[in-house]
Amino acid sequence: MTTAVKDNDTSLMERVNHLTRQARLAAAVFTQYSQEDVDRIVKAMTAAAIENVEKLARAACDETRMGLFEDKMLKNFVASEFHYHQIKDKKTVGIIREFPEDNMVEIAEPVGVILALSPVTNPTSTVIFKAMAAAKTRNSIIFSPHLMAADASNMAARVVYEAAIAAGAPKGFIGWVEKSSRLRRETELMMVHPEVDLIFATGGTGMVKAACSSGKPVLGVGSGNTPVYVHKSTNVRQAAMDIIISKTFDNGTECPSEQTLVVDREIAESLIEQFKEYGCHDCNEEETAKITETIIDARTGGMNYRMVGQPANLIAEKAGITVPPETKIILCEMKGDLRGNKLAVEKLMPVLSYVVVDSVEEGLNRALDINYGGGTGHTAGIFSEDEDVIEQFGTFINAGRIIVNSPTSIGGLGGIYNNLNTTLSFGCGTGGGNITTDNVGIKNLLNYKRVPRRKHFTLSFQTTKNIYINPGSIDHLRNIKTKRAFVVTSRSAARRGHLSMVLERLPQDCRVDVFSEVCEEPEWHTIEAALQVMKQSQPDTVIALGGGSVLDASKVMRLFHDYPDLKLQEIAFNFLDFRHRMAEFPKGVKTQLVAIPTTSGTGSEVTPFAVLKDSKSQRKLSLIDETLLPTVAIIDANLTKTLPRDITADTAFDALTHALEALVSTVASDYTDGLAFEAMRLIFEALPEVLKNPTNVVWRHKLHNASCLAGMAIGNASVGVNHALAHSLGGHYDVPHGRANGVFLVSTLEYNAQIPHKFMVQSCYPLWVADEKYARAAQFLGLDEDGKLAAVGKGEKPHKGNIKQLNLALRRAIYDLSAQCGQPMSIAELGISQEDFAAAMPDLVRGAFEDMAVKTNPAVPLFEDIKDLFINAYPPRQRP
Amino acid sequence: MTEKKKSKDSSIATKDVAQFRLPGPLVKSLDEVDKLLAAGSGDLNLDFSDCTFISVEGLEWLEEMLLRAQSKGVSISFSNVTPSVYKVFKVAHIDSVMGACGLPISGPVC
Incomplete structure (x- = not known):
């Protein structure tokens, strides 16, 4: 076995390096495996585990002297058969999820090399579970077993590893630390080893804390202290039976198992009688004191680890109490304030404390006392037929699993009593210092690569x-x-x-x-x-x-x-x-x-x-x-x-600005482009005629139509930086909107036709085409190179060579139209003094910068850009 | 499968570079390459065009073979490495293998 390291190897560090290097190479090779490959491997591992459930259960019991052989078998089945059933059809390679509505997929990426700590309480089932999860997700995994269960754990690792290799898994993808007196130290070295990518820690509080301090990503599983509220509405017989099933399961070694019952007074007597009838022993005060002394470590205040997983009669015997040998659970009533009661802690053994309460409120509060007394985020349970009480319990209690009307230990494992994910590792969320409240499994052993496609919003025209x-x-x-x-x-x-x-x-x-x-x-x-x-x-x-x-x-x-x-x-x-x-x-x-x-x-x-x-x-x-x-x-x-002449010209220039800005807007469409082109053409044609003969309704009609068409264009494509400048200037100096627009037009056309300092962030604007569109406008208007209406080049597609010429022609045409109409083309012409303008500059720039109109401009107008546009628009203009 | 070519690099223009095209997946040592190396017939370029899979054993052989080449003063380079195999090299991050792929020995790397 290439991955096994013997105690007599040269040095501890060499052993660690060897194990992690093997795992690293295997993880690298694993990246090439297909879904079919890993599914074949996991199937083989499952079959091998099922074949060996009894042998592994026996080994675990023999080595740890904890728990029940029959229940350890059941756990091995859960870890293999149930786990396999749950994951066999899950995608873990390539695209694993699709989000058609969001136009996005998720692709799986293995996490790499996992260091897995396995506990003394579930030494074989945890290994089977984690090894299968690692294989399914194409990760390498190195097991660091509990010293008291190392041989059993490593036997389980070997069983599934050999089956995996036979099915084509990469050599060394499962490794384990052999039992030795330096196992703990070796684990510590591994926790900080650069080749380890993730620590998957299930075990004692000390090891989990050490893992969390390693600086590595950790899937840590905290300790539990499961409160179970038995509400008066419950069926007492069912509750008693389920709790016995759960608390006696593997002699109480399962961390989600019931630790303290919170029982409504109305049913307390009948519940205890039912427990007794089913073979439990309810201690009197003197016996409770003896049990407390026996199972609680006076030094730490926690449970006495020598009593973990021991049968009830043996614990009673240690406490000096005589009970029948077949006693299932020892019940101890906690009287007075349970927050100071020594028994109100986790007890991984068939000893169950209980407290009697007089109302739902008191019941919830006592359950919270237990929940926050060392088991925050882990598991809780409730027996009730009252949905409102169940909902309240779920709302207040902080637990990753809140098991309803079922045994909490086997219920927590998932798959048997409910549809929780099967697990041997119970995430406790931040309450337990963990990153997840999940029933930890394959989904936690993958990196998820999100591949979003570019959004293409549906553009509409209204x-x-x-x-x-x-x-x-x-x-x-x-x-x-x-x-x-x-x-x-x-x-x-x-x-x-x-x-x-x-x-x-x-x-x-x-x-x-x-x-x-x-x-x-x-x-x-x-x-x-x-x-x-x-x-x-x-x-x-x-x-x-x-x-x-x-x-x-x-x-x-x-x-x-x-x-x-x-x-x-x-x-x-x-x-x-x-x-x-x-x-x-x-x-x-x-x-x-x-x-x-x-x-x-x-x-x-x-x-x-x-x-x-x-x-x-x-x-x-x-x-x-x-x-x-x-x-x-x-x-x-x-x-x-x-309409007076000045208002006619001002408003016509507003419409012209609408057409020009809608044309190059980042949300422009073929629909708005057509409207913008025609609006421009009508303005160039009609405005000079209207100004010559204001009562000529035909030209007025053309101008009126132009305004409406340009309105439809901006109604769907919006405007741009010219409007932002005009809003700011107009607001500050009370300049009519159209006139304010006019003074910037030549500048903003030149600005927008240059490659932007910063391209606009807009999903539906994948190509910067402002200069091309202005060139098309010049062509549509039939402008010659000098900006005169001459019908030259009309209909031809602008090409690189003539785009600049056409842009210049458009600016010249706008200049000429302004001059022809007597429209101001600079801020100076508006009668604003240079001093006043300079003093107002910060406000003007901020006003334009914050204006919503810039959001659809083809370039992001930076603060300095806006300032330059204002400055350039001040002096009287020369023809471009 | 092997042919001799003058190096394109003018600094080693005088040296012959033997070309060897991997026949397919690299799942074990390649005797022909080992023999070329043992014969000391000069620098060697391994063409990965047809190699779409590499096993742990293949990786280990590459690492060990590059070590042998280094001790003999022979330069080994890899060419036409497919993305799936190159990803294996990246995840395995073996310096000598990445060096054979042309990774600079000093300076910032990615």
Whole structure:
């Protein structure tokens, strides 16, 4: 046997090195084995173990002089047959689990070389169990047996090892330390040996503590002190029988076995009588004192190890008590405060203490006393027919296994009385200084390699359902089904005659209320004022008539009218990713919203956005949700004919910015790209004409459409850094939004077309294509190299050689359009002094940096980038 | 199975390097390699292209053979090691074996 080390070898360290090196080579070779290979090996090991259950049980009893031969046989069966049944079909090689919904798989990786400590109480079954688990998971395992059980443990190791080798296992994958006077020292050396990857420690508290101090990963198993609550609702006969089965199992050596019963007074007498009838001895006070003296080590306060696993009559005899030789259990009542009672500890022998209680509360508290008195995290039991009591017990008691209406020792092993994983090692969680509360097994002997595939979110396209688009489409109001309409507008809309155009077209029998107090950048108090009116009028339709501010305000009014309990702050959280956002919007709205834009810029009539100004912080709150989408949009250019020139240009540049930013957004799609391209084309074509002839409804119509198309694009692809800069500048200096957008456009196009300092983190944006997309825009617009509309290269795919040229052409075209429209192209042109601008710079940069708009920009705008963009946008621009 | 090749490395250009292609899984010592080594016929390259499995015995032989080669001043190198066998080498982390795979003797390693 190459792995066995004899005491007469040269030195202890050489022996340790040899054993661990053998295990290391075997672990390395094991990595090549397939699932079929290991399953064949484990099957052979199981068969060999089953063939030898009796021989190994006999060896364990003979060597340790503990426990019962018949029960040791049963344990060997559990460790082999039951364990095999549980693991035989489990995947432990390659992909072992798939998570289709998460697009992820788990692949098993062996842990390597395991140092396994085996206990004196289960010297053969533990070895069978751990060796099979190691083989199943393609690990090497070196057994360090208890000195008092080393021969039996090593016999078990040899039996399964030889069977495994015959089935093709790698040489040396099971090793063991031979019995010697230096076994303990050898184990200590192994615990800190660099070739050992994991310590699997089942055994006495001292060894487990030593393992935990080794600095290695440890699967340690703590000591137990199992409380069992016998509630008055239980069947007394069943409880007595189960407890006897459990506590007498292998003469009480199983650590999950019952240690103290907590018994309701109502059934205490009948339970004890039942125990007596079944052959147990209930001690009187004098006998209890004698038993205590015999089984408790006065020096340590723990159990007397000489009594572990001894039969009840022998323990009684040692205590000077005469009991029949066939006595099953010695019962000792604990009176007074059990927290000071010497018997309230773990007793791995057929001695069972009990305490009588007067209520469920007292029962739970006494069970907690035992549970936290040396057995935290291990095992507990309850006998009850009352589900509520069982649930309470499970809630309060800290145990990895809470066994219900069954024997705790055999129940804890798993497989016989319940479907717990079969084990000989009971994880106790942090309560017992362990890393797991599992019934430790193969799942704890693997490294799990998670292989997540890239997430591909489903992109959607949403917009306002019904859009009426031609001049005169305001007539559609005549067909609106409404009995109570609430018109939201601004004072200027009333002045321009728009309000009367709406009122004239609403059905005769419709009650109409008008709220015309919405001003630029509406604040929450405006919404509240409107909601007061709506509360009275109870509209079925909200008609939003005006620019972006009116439309945004109306969306919020409709939402809060339908959901008055909604809290603004709870739906206005900033977020990194829309799909993971914290804000929870209601599902669906009842009141219809008809949006009638009177400017050609925001596209708010088709977006799920609304922006409000927070009166307290003066910050803008962005609300985003499909519940904000209007039900109907009426795009009637007649309403824009009287729009002043400056507002026409400002709002058109807002729309142009929408198109340009949606185009390169990280969540852009073919759907939004098409809209963005066409919106751009219409603006380049229509804006100069509208400015020349403002009342020409045909060009106004084109511009109005452009705004709506760009709105649909940003409604689904969002905006970018240009908007962040404009929001910050506009908020600070009260610059109209479209105008603020315009001063940055040339800079941000150049910035986004450069290879980013930092690429944007976005799963659905696998390729940085901003420069290519701008080039396509230039082609779509038919720009020549100088940025003039010349229909050159239209339709050709941009290639590396011309992308830069096309980008430049686009910037030149935007510059020229701005110049043609008299639109400011720099911050200086807005009348902001250089000193004031310099002083405001930190606030401006922070404002833009924190703006949600940057989250879909194709490059991450770093703090310095934003500062540079502001600085570069200050001086009057030269043509690019 | 064996052939002579001039080393690609100019520093050892004068030395012949015998090539030996492992015939398949390495589960025991390879007499032919042992004989080549014993004959002192120069440096040797073991081609692992066809070796998709290695046993503990194979690993032990490699380690021992490399020790013998070192004592004779013969350089042994491995080429075309398949990932499954290379992983075995990695997990076993035998210095001489990793050296034959070209791992630098000094400096940071991974």
